[in-house]
Amino acid sequence: MKFKKYISVIVLIFVTSFTFSQVKFEAKVSKKKLGINERLRVDFEMNQDGDNFNPPNFSGFAVIGGPNQSVSNSWINGVRSYKKTYSYFLSPKKRGNFTIDQATIVVDGETYKTTPIKIAVTAAIDKPKDPNDPDYIASETIHLVAEVSKSNPYLNEAITVVYKLYVSPNTGVTNWNEIDSPRYNDFWSQTIDTKGQKVENGTYDGEDYRFLVLRKAVLYPQKTGKLNIEPLSLDIAVQVPTNRRDIFGGRMMTTVHKTVSAGNKSINVKALPEAGKPIDFTGAVGDFSFNVTTSKTALNASESLQAKVEVRGKGNLKLFNLPKIALPSSLEVYEPEHAENVRTNLSGMQGSISDTYTVVPQYKGKYPIPKISFSYFDLKTKTYKRLSSNEIVIDVLEGPLNNAIETGEETSTGNAKQRVVLNNDQFAFIKTKTSLASVKQNHFFKTPIFWSALLLPFLVIPLAIVIRKKKATRDADVFGNRMRKADKLAKKYLSNAKKSLGKKEAFYIALEKALHNYLKAKLQIETSDLSKDKIQVLLTEKGVDADAVKDFNSILESCELARYTPITIVTMQEDYNKAAQTISLIDKQAR
Amino acid sequence: MKNIIYILAFLFSTVVIAQNSALFEKGNTLYNEGEYAEAIDAYSNILETENHSAEVYFNLANAHYKLNNIAPSIYYYEKALQLEPNDADIKNNLSFAKNMTVDAIDMLPETGFSKLIKKITYAFTFDGWAKLAIAFVFLFVILFLTYYFSYSTVKKRLAFIASNGSLLLMVVSLILAFNKYGLDKNDKPAIVFSQESKVKSEPNKRSEESFRLHEGTKVQVLDTVKNWKKIKLSDGKTGWISADDIKAL
Numbered sequence: 065m066k067f068k069k070y071i072s073v074i075v076l077i078f079v080t081s082f083t084f085s086q087v088k089f090e091a092k093v094s095k096k097k098l099g100i101n102e103r104l105r106v107d108f109e110m111n112q113d114g115d116n117f118n119p120p121n122f123s124g125f126a127v128i129g130g131p132n133q134s135v136s137n138s139w140i141n142g143v144r145s146y147k148k149t150y151s152y153f154l155s156p157k158k159r160g161n162f163t164i165d166q167a168t169i170v171v172d173g174e175t176y177k178t179t180p181i182k183i184a185v186t187a188a189i190d191k192p193k194d195p196n197d198p199d200y201i202a203s204e205t206i207h208l209v210a211e212v213s214k215s216n217p218y219l220n221e222a223i224t225v226v227y228k229l230y231v232s233p234n235t236g237v238t239n240w241n242e243i244d245s246p247r248y249n250d251f252w253s254q255t256i257d258t259k260g261q262k263v264e265n266g267t268y269d270g271e272d273y274r275f276l277v278l279r280k281a282v283l284y285p286q287k288t289g290k291l292n293i294e295p296l297s298l299d300i301a302v303q304v305p306t307n308r309r310d311i312f313g314g315r316m317m318t319t320v321h322k323t324v325s326a327g328n329k330s331i332n333v334k335a336l337p338e339a340g341k342p343i344d345f346t347g348a349v350g351d352f353s354f355n356v357t358t359s360k361t362a363l364n365a366s367e368s369l370q371a372k373v374e375v376r377g378k379g380n381l382k383l384f385n386l387p388k389i390a391l392p393s394s395l396e397v398y399e400p401e402h403a404e405n406v407r408t409n410l411s412g413m414q415g416s417i418s419d420t421y422t423v424v425p426q427y428k429g430k431y432p433i434p435k436i437s438f439s440y441f442d443l444k445t446k447t448y449k450r451l452s453s454n455e456i457v458i459d460v461l462e463g464p465l466n467n468a469i470e471t472g473e474e475t476s477t478g479n480a481k482q483r484v485v486l487n488n489d490q491f492a493f494i495k496t497k498t499s500l501a502s503v504k505q506n507h508f509f510k511t512p513i514f515w516s517a518l519l520l521p522f523l524v525i526p527l528a529i530v531i532r533k534k535k536a537t538r539d540a541d542v543f544g545n546r547m548r549k550a551d552k553l554a555k556k557y558l559s560n561a562k563k564s565l566g567k568k569e570a571f572y573i574a575l576e577k578a579l580h581n582y583l584k585a586k587l588q589i590e591t592s593d594l595s596k597d598k599i600q601v602l603l604t605e606k607g608v609d610a611d612a613v614k615d616f617n618s619i620l621e622s623c624e625l626a627r628y629t630p631i632t633i634v635t636m637q638e639d640y641n642k643a644a645q646t647i648s649l650i651d652k653q654a655r
Numbered sequence: 656m657k658n659i660i661y662i663l664a665f666l667f668s669t670v671v672i673a674q675n676s677a678l679f680e681k682g683n684t685l686y687n688e689g690e691y692a693e694a695i696d697a698y699s700n701i702l703e704t705e706n707h708s709a710e711v712y713f714n715l716a717n718a719h720y721k722l723n724n725i726a727p728s729i730y731y732y733e734k735a736l737q738l739e740p741n742d743a744d745i746k747n748n749l750s751f752a753k754n755m756t757v758d759a760i761d762m763l764p765e766t767g768f769s770k771l772i773k774k775i776t777y778a779f780t781f782d783g784w785a786k787l788a789i790a791f792v793f794l795f796v797i798l799f800l801t802y803y804f805s806y807s808t809v810k811k812r813l814a815f816i817a818s819n820g821s822l823l824l825m826v827v828s829l830i831l832a833f834n835k836y837g838l839d840k841n842d843k844p845a846i847v848f849s850q851e852s853k854v855k856s857e858p859n860k861r862s863e864e865s866f867r868l869h870e871g872t873k874v875q876v877l878d879t880v881k882n883w884k885k886i887k888l889s890d891g892k893t894g895w896i897s898a899d900d901i902k903a904l
Contacts, residue, residue, distance in 0.1 A: 455689075494683060494718075500701070514789070521793055
């Protein structure tokens, strides 16, 4: 019995090894990510018939179709292939991530399981896509992409746009033609030839694709701000695989016409910085070298030479003007010949541009070609740079002399004396001295100071008139004048006495001293011979009234008396007044 | 504290003055070597410190002239002339710069009397006329008082006549000061900076084109509406020009 069993097993192994080597049981889904309003198809495939197929419970999904069973048997070159499929159509119940669990089957007593599959259910999509619709397949598998090298370039900085057509490996493109070519408004543009491009392999969105470069363009923005790059639109004939198969089992392809366009790209063009912009800047952006050369530096008059102004390098070579060369007016200069030797590739314009001037000197002499400068914006350092040429001196060896022609003398007398003539029509040289003043000015006109200086002097006139009138009236008042004079004299001599008014001793000493002082001043006498009699005689000689003399003496007496008698302040005041009056009276009468 | 501020202010101002004169010298050297663009930079730096002089403007204009920048050179010559109206060099070089301009504009002829008045008015600035008026006031007051206080008939007579004369002169110079002030207030010259500018009949883009002006032409600004300026040429033509095309002096 046991022997029999072994034999049968061996036979079985022999038989099965002829047909297949390994049992395969796997689950396949039509997509791993779907909208909630889409359907999902799950196939469980096995390459050997089994029993007890046990589907998973499809949690999160509703089974809307299936299980559909299909069996296919084929012999190719004597090799049999067998396939049995259980298909289910599922509809998701809600959004989220779900797992399709393992299905089991028993083949020859062995239990096989599929691997679980993760499915993501997203929000409803606009139009549930029929995965078999050729248009849908074409739109999923053909992509036209415009790649812009830089989205915020400077004005006149080169950018490139590359249009690539991505085609998925299981579709094919038979033909394409442009419907709408982009016009690069506000750009200087040059398309680069892409004929003979080979199909390359690349990835798009992480998947393997083939791509073809359709078009390359170099653009130089000519305007600042937001600029639009118009899309490129193509009509493409796409071959899409269908579900039908030809009699050989190959998939039938259908051709679909599809319009694809690369999206509108907008780039933001920055203006060149204003700070430090040189005055001779003409818009050159890039990296340049600059030189001025002449074909010869020594020649004879009426021979010609070429002066070449050349800018070489990388940048917007065709888009700016070369600086003009300023030659002395006695050289005959012809209009320059402009030459461009510029190649354009993906990195921009490269090469050189030049202006060639033909110069014919007329007279003997040395002629300097002045330095000229050329400024450009360097993109690497983001600054302006200025290049200056070297000064070149052209030496004209033989020829007529310039001044000889002007003065009408013969050319042979090269060292003839020349008259110095002042040329009035000359461009004046700069001034070498300056005194700077603030830009803000203060005006004098219409200020309060101006008005007061204008009007106040008028007030001086009435003031002067009033003062004069007052003076006249004072001069006319005789009595008042006398009073004022007496006061003045009293003030002069009696000031000490007045100060000590009230103190008896001091007052009378001061008063006596004052009277003596007055007499000394008036009569020119010494104090020593100052007796009462003498005073009387002298005063009478001077023509003073007898009463006044008497008064004077009486005051002197009272001064002496006062030292020994008690005297009230009232008497002192009286004596003071009397002294003042007497002095003024004597003063008036004395001659 | 206050003193320190004054000292600092003084030191700072002297530093600025020293820098500016160094810049001026540098500009002159560069100009003489023919490096006009660099010279312009040096002169412009002086102007950025809010200091100016007729000479700085003149040299700046010369450098622009050498670089064939028509509008800037005329602009700075006019600036220099505003500060030094009677400088022969400036007038000479301005005429050189004007040779580069395209527009030929006639001067509107003026009749004899108004020409005379204008000539007299432009002899001084309004500040000058104001100061002159004040001088005449003082003269008048002194002479009048001399007349009033002097006793001899001859002296009195002379002083009276002289004082009345100076009063009259004072009034005249005051009137001229007001006249000049008014003229200066209305005098808003500008220079056309754009290569070619269309002058419209109305301050908008759709209106008809009156005439065209080219770089370097001097115009008088009469009025402003938004971004448009009403201008008058020296031959009396008026029109509206975009404010970006001109630069006021």
